[in-house]
Amino acid sequence: MSDIQETRNRVEIGELGRRLQRAHGEVWLHQVKGDPYADVLRGHAEDPHPGYERIRALGPLWRSSMGAWVTADHDLAGTLLGEAWPHGPVTGEDAHVPADDAGLGGDAAHYERLRALVETTLSPSAATAVCERVVHGLARSFNLVTDLAERVPVDLLAETFGLSAPHHWELTASCAAAGVVLDGLLCPQRLDVTRRAVTAVGRLRALLTPPDGHPAADTRELALLLATAGVRTAARLVASAVLAVVDHPEEWSRVADAPEHAALVVTEALRYDPPVQLHPMVARADVEFAGQRVPAGERVVVLVGAANRDPEVFADPDRFVTGRPAGVLVPALYHRVTLPFARAQAEAVIRALVAAGRRPHRSGPHLRSRRSPVTRHLLSCPLATG
Template sequence: MDASEAVALLMSPLGRIDPYPTYERLRAHGPVVQTAAGFFVVTGYTEADTVLRNARLAFEVMDDELRDDVFPHWQDSPAMKSIARSMIRANPPNHGRMRRLAAGAFTPRRIAALREVVTAQADELADEMIRAGRDGAPVDFMGSFAYPLPVAVICALLGVPAADWARFRGWASDLTAVLEPEITPQELTVADAGASELRDYFTELIAQRRRAPADDLTTALVQTHDADGDRLSGEELLANLVLLLVAGFETTTNLLGNGLVVLLAHPDSATALRDQPELAPGHVDELLRYDSPVQLTTRTVRESVLLAGVELPAGSWVLVLLGAANRDPERFTDPTRFDPGRAQSPPLSFGAGAHYCLGAGLARLEAQVAFPLLLRRLPELALAGEPTRRNRLTLRGYETLPVTVSAIAADHGTPAGVARGTP
């Protein structure tokens, strides 16, 4: 299978459900390979890290000029416009300007201060799972825990009322289709509808915070815009609030779902994590590497550059396969084996360089709290059927994840063991 055929397979429904065999087909052609369509695919860890870190030298995210060529009517799309005007699609100096305005809410000190809040929320959700599954009925882990935990945390930071939290999952899922490397007109229509709902919601929240400021990130960004529109334009304010909400739970929701399936399939690791919660940082990093919630990102080439002996001409499009880089045998010994004890390079799941995920520390904290707590509180937790994957490649996760839970150990008692699941 040549590189172009492998990429076509990767974009297909079958390839999206399990991209890892296709990554290896691409890797067989080298860490950097050109397709018949003219764009380049990166599977090597070193090469992916180089692309992500060298924004000032050669690689950048798609700018308006290129976007005009590829999507001539992108400004008529609420979904594309929201992503394009946010920090995730900004190059220097605009990227740094926008990122600095929100970064204060995600410092290590502030994230560490959220541990008790995250723990309390996770405990409440575990209680609800126990009540819902006490008679042996299946419980959907995605809807019962993996979504409500991170959405509650990011909404608290943004100042979004709890009554509105349930509304965001569908809107965000629809919007994030524009992050896929390919999108159909029908999918774009759905994405635009989700983006419009989110933009309308935050337009109203912005107006509310002008009338009644609060101690939250939304108020801080609104006041920055109102004081100096050059620091944050009105469109940037709206786009970044949408981004912060969506990015604040989408990645973590997928990390929790993907990670739970892996842990249930590796009961020795689950038992170790249950009994020694201090092992959580290593387990979470290995979960991020093993089945990344973010599988790819893209860059364009500003100036011609040589990468792994392959010349990338100026104007080229580069598909950086983070999920493949995380399983590069040149960087990770026996990369298809789940090994929380491995001494390893950091996974590229949150990116690297200037665009390293602003909320990476928060996502790690939520997972480091959630997994030991779940394994302790729900000692008989097990899969209750076949999970359903979302038909996405960029954001890899489950749509549904049915589980059964223990009817005992609702308190913090001694667990009876960890049931083996099926990946």
């Protein structure tokens, strides 16, 4: 590396560090001043729902002192997550991580193309086979996160895109490092974490080459999006669904009697503990919602985790109950690609786990990552059978 390039890199790293430090300081300051949205963004609470309820009490659409419009209202959230108003993703310097490079900067038409491509690129039978293989290889004591939830989506991607063993290891490490992109859209990460994410996204772009017979550009973008955002989303949904049948024996029994019941377990997991708790968007034109004028360029954030527990819509919203009649809200844009990817694996894992006949139980406390208000990322959750 030349001296000029090394100097340029040091300047860029220094500027990134200052920007992250400034953003983190702003979140902390607004939280100290009592802004409940800033409190949620810090990602320190084990249970974010008390913070969600503080925001709900402020009205259907409330403007945080941080400048974002926030809603916990189910009906308004459903409108905002639809396509009937001009909005786009958080990109560029508005994000604290490389959102554009990680595949999160496209428009609705782009993600609709990728969603269609998922159906032809990722085989349901391959997903089932991967899930069954990983489940059958579990020891009597295992870590739900590292041994199952995070392993399944990485193994599926490696198999789909034909990666050899050395490249499989690199994929695992890169997906883990790049997984902060969803949380980094709203919550500034540490400098070292952000730098690793930038490097990992670059490695993933180089590593994931399209298989024969697919349009190279779209398939590469699909692979990148699934590796950066899809793996973290799938891991969270798999973990949430597994804990549902671990903590609720009646759900385990229902899946044992009727494997198709796994779909209802996953649907309720998407409501009760969704893998994407907050979904940010940017208004592309002046709009008005709930009597509030939202100028073009301002950020709008749907608290998905709160909207899916809206007591005006869901009876006894803090209980896990399968078969609820009301619709579950899910984010759009890039999540129209990552959530079907995640859901297929979560259902297959539940079926495989129940078919194996060994219902696990919690064998220790779980550990959750801080600064992860969007995904509430699990670091560890020990389970045991027998």
